[in-house]
Amino acid sequence: MDIAHRKVRKRIRFTDEDNRPLSGQAIGIHQQDHAFLFGCGGFVFIPYIMQGDEFSRQVADSWLEIFNYATLPFYWGNYEREEGKTNKDTLMKTAQYLKENGVRVKGHPLCWHTVCADWLMKYDNATILEKQFDRIEREVTGFKGVIDMWDVINEVVIMPIFDKYDNAVTRICKEKGRVGLIREVFARAHESNPEAVLLLNDFNTSIDYEILIDGCLNAGVPISAIGIQSHQHQGYWGREKLLEVLDRFSSFGLPIHFTENTLISGELMPPHIVDLNDWQVEQWPTTPEGEARQAREMEEMYRILFSHPLVEAITSWDYKDGAWLGAPSGLVREDGSRKPSFEMLKKLVKEEWWTDTTVTTDENGWAEVEAFKGDYAINCGDRRADVRLTNDAETVIVIPRGSDH
Numbered sequence: 001m002d003i004a005h006r007k008v009r010k011r012i013r014f015t016d017e018d019n020r021p022l023s024g025q026a027i028g029i030h031q032q033d034h035a036f037l038f039g040c041g042g043f044v045f046i047p048y049i050m051q052g053d054e055f056s057r058q059v060a061d062s063w064l065e066i067f068n069y070a071t072l073p074f075y076w077g078n079y080e081r082e083e084g085k086t087n088k089d090t091l092m093k094t095a096q097y098l099k100e101n102g103v104r105v106k107g108h109p110l111c112w113h114t115v116c117a118d119w120l121m122k123y124d125n126a127t128i129l130e131k132q133f134d135r136i137e138r139e140v141t142g143f144k145g146v147i148d149m150w151d152v153i154n155e156v157v158i159m160p161i162f163d164k165y166d167n168a169v170t171r172i173c174k175e176k177g178r179v180g181l182i183r184e185v186f187a188r189a190h191e192s193n194p195e196a197v198l199l200l201n202d203f204n205t206s207i208d209y210e211i212l213i214d215g216c217l218n219a220g221v222p223i224s225a226i227g228i229q230s231h232q233h234q235g236y237w238g239r240e241k242l243l244e245v246l247d248r249f250s251s252f253g254l255p256i257h258f259t260e261n262t263l264i265s266g267e268l269m270p271p272h273i274v275d276l277n278d279w280q281v282e283q284w285p286t287t288p289e290g291e292a293r294q295a296r297e298m299e300e301m302y303r304i305l306f307s308h309p310l311v312e313a314i315t316s317w318d319y320k321d322g323a324w325l326g327a328p329s330g331l332v333r334e335d336g337s338r339k340p341s342f343e344m345l346k347k348l349v350k351e352e353w354w355t356d357t358t359v360t361t362d363e364n365g366w367a368e369v370e371a372f373k374g375d376y377a378i379n380c381g382d383r384r385a386d387v388r389l390t391n392d393a394e395t396v397i398v399i400p401r402g403s404d405h
Helices: 045-051 054-063 088-100 118-122 126-144 167-177 178-192 207-218 238-253 288-307 340-352
Strands: 006-017 025-036 037-041 070-074 104-107 151-153 198-201 225-232 255-265 311-316 354-360 366-372 374-380 381-390 397-398
Touching: 025 366, 045 088, 054 151, 054 366, 070 118, 070 311, 088 104, 088 178, 088 366, 104 198, 118 340, 126 167, 126 397, 167 255, 178 198, 178 340, 198 255, 207 238, 225 238, 238 255, 238 288, 255 288, 288 311, 340 354, 354 366, 366 374
Parallel strands: 006 397, 037 070, 037 311, 070 104, 104 151, 151 198, 198 225, 225 255, 255 311
Antiparallel strands: 006 366, 025 354, 025 374, 374 381
16 A cells, blocks of 8 residues: 655755754664654543552553543533533643643533433523523633644434433534534634644444535635544454445545544444443453454554554553443553563554654755654764654755754
8 A cells, every 4th residue: 555645755964053964974863753643542541640550650650651632522521510610620731731741732622411410401492502502612722732633523313313312512413404404613713723633523424424414515615624433342444334324425526534543452332232332231351362463454444444544543542451332442551561462562552653764965955854754853973953754845954953853
């Protein structure tokens, strides 16, 4: 599979701070981070930040060995169990820790009919809508600069017809309509942070989601990226379905984020289950055979997605087994030990798709560089410069002497 678009091919002139060429010099090109977003649910950082125990630290540290992008939970019913009493302090500390460790953070979600705040039910629809707008403005403004990416609204295809239980967001979606509600919540998020990356996110990959996206774009909704969930508790989608989904959603020309990916390393969920939440078992163990299958399927999926030019992000949903639905869907087991999927993904992200090389300049300081797009430390002797390589144009990089970064 072609991944040339993931690299830069640059002709670079290396100079000192006085614009003199660094002639005939060995230049170290050392990757520090990917431009591509290799993500995972960041939920495991919350117990570490709040409790600081050794096990939580080890789990968090191993997470950082692979990923540069985290999703944190902003489910309204958990974030604000009592009206006016939010969990901002915990999530802010967690998000700041991730940012300090070079991780980009996304909040998930701002509007959703599931895990909705029960206390909203005492209000009429007009008041619910205003409180939803206020909630979006509060979070997007309050976390600006720390979290600048949001799943604005989640699973709207099913939202107005969701009938498992009454909830405030389904009520306002029925009244406003899918596109009407999406347009208004996106407008409020965009006003609160015009620079934020704003996603529409859904598990429904049928034509219904395509129609919804088309309606939103025609209504002027500022969708930054299309979010596609891929919870595969009942079995791997496979190459054919992945390529078919990518082909259909690429027609919009928008970036695509695979926002919630799970692959099981134990017994698969029975195919007759319609709502994954309905599958409740006392134990769901990982198995050696399942772990080998998970690693194999995950590798194929990542290779397919990484090769597609519109895919900007892939997020594995559960880092540790036993999280959502108790499933063995993590990259590490419940005791924190690493599965084959962890080792496979780390090898892809930090070895095969990673650049650490040396080039030699000509007499005028020029050298040809081919590298994966991302952040780099450029070294020449005791000189160092930190740069971001993301395009193929000729450029000049100044490497000052004795620079301490």
